[in-house]
Amino acid sequence: MIRRVALAVLVVLVLAVAGCVGPAPRWSAPKPGGPAAPAAATVNWRPCPDTARTALGRTPDNVTYECGKLNVPQDWANPNGGKQFGIALMRARATHQTNRIGSLVVNPGGPGGSGVDLAAYLSVGLPADVTQRFDIVGFDPRGVGASDRVKCFSDADLDASFGADPDPVAQADFDKAVALSRKMAQSCGTRYGDTLPLFSTEQAARDMDAIRAALGEPKLTYLGYSYGTLLGAVYAQLFPTHVRALVLDGAIDPTLDSVASAEGQAKGFERAFDNFSAWCRSNASKCPIAPDARATVTSAMDSARRTPVTGSGGRAATAGWIQTAVVASLYSQEQWPQLATALDNLRKGNATGIFRLADSYAERDARGRYSNLFDANAAVNCADDANTPAVDKLRTLQSEWRQKYPLFGPSSALNLLCAQWPGKRDPYPAGAAKGAPPILVVGTTGDPATPYEQTPKLAETLGSGVVLTWQGEGHTAYPQTRCISSAVNRYLTDLTVPAKGTSCPAS
Template identity: 60%
Template sequence: MSTKFSRVDREQPGRKQSVRRRTVSVVVTVVALLLTGCTPNVRWVSPTSGGASASASSSGPAIRPPVWKNCRTDATQILGGQVPSGMTYECGTIEVPQNWNQPDPAKTFHIALMRVRDQHQNRKVGSLVVNPGGPGGSGVELAAYLSAQLPNDILERFDIVGFDPRGVSRSDPVKCFSDADMDAYFGFDPDPQNQADFDAFVALNRKMAQSCQAKYGDTLSLFATEQAAHDLDGIRQALGEPKLTYLGFSYGTLLGATYAQLFPKNIRAFVLDGAVDPTQQAVDSAEGQAKGFSHAFDQFANWCKDNAGQCPAGPDAKATLAAALDKGRKAPPTAADGRKVTAGWVLLGVFEALYSQRLWPLLAEGLANVVKGDPKRIMQIADEYPQRDPSGHYANMIDVFNTVSCDDDASGETIDQARTLQSQWRTKYPVFGTSLAMGVVSCAVWPAKRDPFPTGKASGAPPIVVVGTVNDPATPYEQTAKLANMLGVGHVVTWEGEGHTAYPQTTCIRAAVDAYLITLAVPAEGLRCPAK
């Protein structure tokens, strides 16, 4: 489901801190550059014609391996100017059917890959394929980030392979929202008080959705998660791996769960961190986030109260937030680029900062300053959420998020439902409820055919590790056990910390996940890792 300010992926492991919308993570300004690789002349081959071997449980054509090319320069730019010594970075592409159910060699997508390898690698196990979430996050960039973050025990045994899923960034990107429409979207009041304002928000969402339909036509329905899961098995084939080892964060857990149901016998080891419950209806998911972000802001407010000297927002951060939102509604300050810093922009910055405890000091500064009429800090934080660059251009993360989320969503939300939830959640979740209720609008007006992902057992799969964070605002902790139970082979590991996703943040989490990835040793039943 699309929500106005929630995404299932913000705080990814591997991103360095900086100031940086939706259901389901590391905080840095991402340099959006094209990583080029070579596409083979032959797009794919039949499983018996001598190409990369296909598992007996695979479906569709076998995928040709990529032609790898050095892309250390690209990795250096992604990491802000410096990469770890002793690492090689290679990029390439594979070509996959647009529609795995009806493969047509004339209709394909190109999937961009980055492979990171420790030059001192020994005792190699295979490839570890990673996905950061989103939908809309770049796995190419995540592979670069993780090269500087993963434990040596992992880097010495695995090639780290990241991919941009279909439609994302370097993989035939979906781009149909104009920068002006995006500015208007985020600038809208998250709680439109009168019918005219509500109708204007609906009209903007409809305009944005229709622009996607006009540009992509029937192809718009082919970005659903189930198609991407087939791509993931194509990557396994292209890498020559008989079984897939996978690390997925946030929405990446949904992608992984879908794969596990489609290709259970092709799994070696799966770690799903920041679990999304595939059985949950979209409205229930949005309400879970409203509750989660409310709790996260309470934790932030408690931190301000207990650390007044470090918190410019003062001992009553809730009052400061109320004043900042009021300022945005009644006398919005002007950003350096001329944008009016409305309540919508202020709340966007709050959503972004609550994904990581490391951003709390910046959030405190931003809220305090905007009350005084200085919006610079809060806008730095807010612009990181949808990846808006200094020129005012947006990356395609939100285009992808809406496209995939709505392609997946068959729960049938309506405009009237959004209006009703807005009223109900305004009282129940005073700060975040209305914004998340308004998110119902995006998929209510989505024109493409829906293709919901499966929600069953991963029968025949080996044990899958599902990691949950107790105080995760974006993918609430209770979804962890639900995903594990749905799959039937899930084993829960709990981190009693703050923020979105856990690995590789503490020694306890690292030890459990690393041992599983390397030796397939399943973590102890009921393992709970302390916050620090």
């Protein structure tokens, strides 16, 4: 879940589940804190080792797990209105903590990723320097996972959206994509109606302060990945004096509108694919599609448009599923050999590897059932975006970006779902976190989903941001290497900020 970005489009695959096709922000800064909130609620914690076991496949020794729900106002603009959402929480605590500092609240991005699952993963994945000093607290944001959630897409429609051609050139094919996106958007409008704007990022950021209060923390210590950096940045603007330490890893520039953000992501994935191709050429023994990985993918997708390879149960490995597998594999360099093997097997008539990669990304199980990741992803992204271009403008961008970003440009352009979204919008604020302490903003130079260029921009926008760079590949950096881990650990535990210009090597 750490390496996940957002899909701005479900009908025609965009480039990410980590939030990243950013909507147009609201430039007028909100009043810090907003309306008076109800008295701090409490969480009725209960042991939940089974939840950790489901996420991890085992129950780790020397860690206790507790779960609970926190009730928050559905609308923070009217916090005493009566209606509430339940926010699911997990707290993981090492049994032999020493010099405990407090709680580290974590979010995996998406939007739509489960922070409950992330807390389980990080309870065994973070350095002991951190787990011995902090409880790891994850939450499923409103609309997500075990919280009161959004679910309005059918499994059949999600299969159709992922399997659709990522670059529908013929007008008839494009019209089918528009019609499917309209159907999916309307299904959310029919089910949730006027509540759709309540799944916005600003509402979720205000939930975070309720979580902080319920944990008894005077100030928030937070680790957010990908879209979680946007959530943290909005929190810092709303509650700058409530910040102890924020680590924002895989930074999103909150000042970009949806078109600029989508184009940045298309460029980022093209760059990451070029890096994968270069690795193939230099490591032919590990890359059976060498020397020309791009030609292999282009040929595979063209062939799939005519006669797709079929897998178990007659499932067709269409161009859409192939691109999903490629996108999934670019989140981590560790998956590059798997992608190369899957593509090699595909041209031999075996689509198993392609489906394995794509289904992991899509959160599709063996029965063809999906989680609500993409329902929540759409609800948040579209609620945030007040200025989605019209369908005809997206069609123009599709053609233009095909020339600039051949593999990923067309699908990045086609934000068809938000273009037809029925709900009102609630764009998030973008501006300085006046009064906040130093905030650590971490970027990876080879990041496809949140391109590195956004890292210094987020730091500058916040005003108190400090950049930490990883010269690596993939999406997000902490805790990938000793250098990155050491810098982040010191910041979280001692509030020691890395020196200006600190950059860590790839390994």
